[in-house]
Amino acid sequence: MKRQKAFTLFAAVLVTGMLITPVTAPDAQDAGPSIATLRGAAPLDRTNSAPRIPQTEETDRSRGRNYPEQPPTIPHKIDGYQLDKNGNQCLSCHARTRVSESGAPMISVTHFMDRDGQALATVSPRRYFCNQCHVVQARTPDAVPNTFVDIDSLLAVENKPGAN
Amino acid sequence: MSKIISLIKGCWGTLSRPSVHLSLGFLSIGGFVAGVIFWGGFNTALEFTNTEKFCISCHEMRDNVYQELRTTVHFTNQSGVRATCPDCHVPHEWTDKIARKMQASKEVWGKIFGTINTRDKFLEKRLELAKHEWSRLKSNDSLECRNCHSAESMDFSLQSPRAAEAHSTFLVSGQKTCIDCHKGIAHELPNMAGVEGWN
Numbered sequence: 001m002k003r004q005k006a007f008t009l010f011a012a013v014l015v016t017g018m019l020i021t022p023v024t025a026p027d028a029q030d031a032g033p034s035i036a037t038l039r040g041a042a043p044l045d046r047t048n049s050a051p052r053i054p055q056t057e058e059t060d061r062s063r064g065r066n067y068p069e070q071p072p073t074i075p076h077k078i079d080g081y082q083l084d085k086n087g088n089q090c091l092s093c094h095a096r097t098r099v100s101e102s103g104a105p106m107i108s109v110t111h112f113m114d115r116d117g118q119a120l121a122t123v124s125p126r127r128y129f130c131n132q133c134h135v136v137q138a139r140t141p142d143a144v145p146n147t148f149v150d151i152d153s154l155l156a157v158e159n160k161p162g163a164n
Numbered sequence: 165m166s167k168i169i170s171l172i173k174g175c176w177g178t179l180s181r182p183s184v185h186l187s188l189g190f191l192s193i194g195g196f197v198a199g200v201i202f203w204g205g206f207n208t209a210l211e212f213t214n215t216e217k218f219c220i221s222c223h224e225m226r227d228n229v230y231q232e233l234r235t236t237v238h239f240t241n242q243s244g245v246r247a248t249c250p251d252c253h254v255p256h257e258w259t260d261k262i263a264r265k266m267q268a269s270k271e272v273w274g275k276i277f278g279t280i281n282t283r284d285k286f287l288e289k290r291l292e293l294a295k296h297e298w299s300r301l302k303s304n305d306s307l308e309c310r311n312c313h314s315a316e317s318m319d320f321s322l323q324s325p326r327a328a329e330a331h332s333t334f335l336v337s338g339q340k341t342c343i344d345c346h347k348g349i350a351h352e353l354p355n356m357a358g359v360e361g362w363n
Contacts (some may be wrong), residue, residue, distance in 0.1 A: 088355035
């Protein structure tokens with residue numbers, strides 16, 4: 001008898017849980033696109049649709065750097081470019097010996113230095129894989145709000161007459 | 165030597181005499197029909213060896229270069245046009261095609277003796293094989309590229325600025341041909357150390 005009562009209670013809890021779940025699920029979806037996981041708001045038993053691959057910008061004009069150490073982004077497509085120990089397609093235009101013909105900007109001389117600061121004749125092995133730091137760019141919505149302010153804007157505010 | 169000359173003379177004697185048993189009609193019509201069958205058969209066989217299916221029936225092509233092609237823009241793209249192996253590797257003009265096919269008898273040799281029958285052997289030979297194709301395209305002014313892509317049909321205003329500049333300065337003036345800049349467009353590159361433009 002006691003066991004039967006416990007079972008009934010358990011079943012009741014289960015059924016209530018089942019009834020409640022569909023009610024609470026839309027709340028989770030209303031929270032909008034979530035950055036917590038890549039799967040977004042799709043229920044566990046479904047796969048969400050993949051976002052469209054954004055178009056790579058092909059302006060051929062370098063974007064400014066937001067801070068001095070920022071590796072400049074690549075203002076053109078690099079689809080299918082080979083970058084392995086056999087060849088580096090980036091360097092076929094951006095190498096020192098290639099820029100006069102290609103008109104591309106030369107890789108920075110810091111890339112010729114090994115980790116002891118010794119300048120080599122050509123790109124240092126540790127700088128060989130360009131897209132470890134340099135990436136193509138696309139216009140996409142911000143995944144998270146960003147309040148970054150660059151140093152020039154900060155200084156401009158500070159130097160404004162009347163500030164402090 | 166005299167034996168060979170007498171044999172040739174004997175053959176010429178048979179060929180130059182009128183036929184004794186066979187009628188002129190049989191010989192002319194039969195010769196015509198046999199000619200049609202031979203020529204048709206030759207061309208059919210030629211076209212059969214000129215298909216992607218034939219190329220990738222060997223594992224050397226299927227497992228190496230074909231797999232690489234599948235990731236490139238010449239295999240899948242926005243407009244759904246595909247270039248198959250012979251589109252780029254066999255000239256479309258008949259005379260050039262026959263010349264290339266005769267060269268390709270070396271590839272039959274390579275197949276029989278397993279010149280590149282393992283991945284390692286293929287990678288070791290890749291630079292040499294690639295150099296053959298580069299020099300072929302260089303000497304015929306990238307003819308196989310130009311079967312589809314022509315400088316006259318290019319709308320530079322639709323290209324990215326750097327592509328438009330490169331094409332209008334180097335391609336249109338004839339200073340460079342497609343393969344000079346577009347090596348490795350459909351397959352992976354071998355070790356490019358020492359190759360012009362890659363050092």
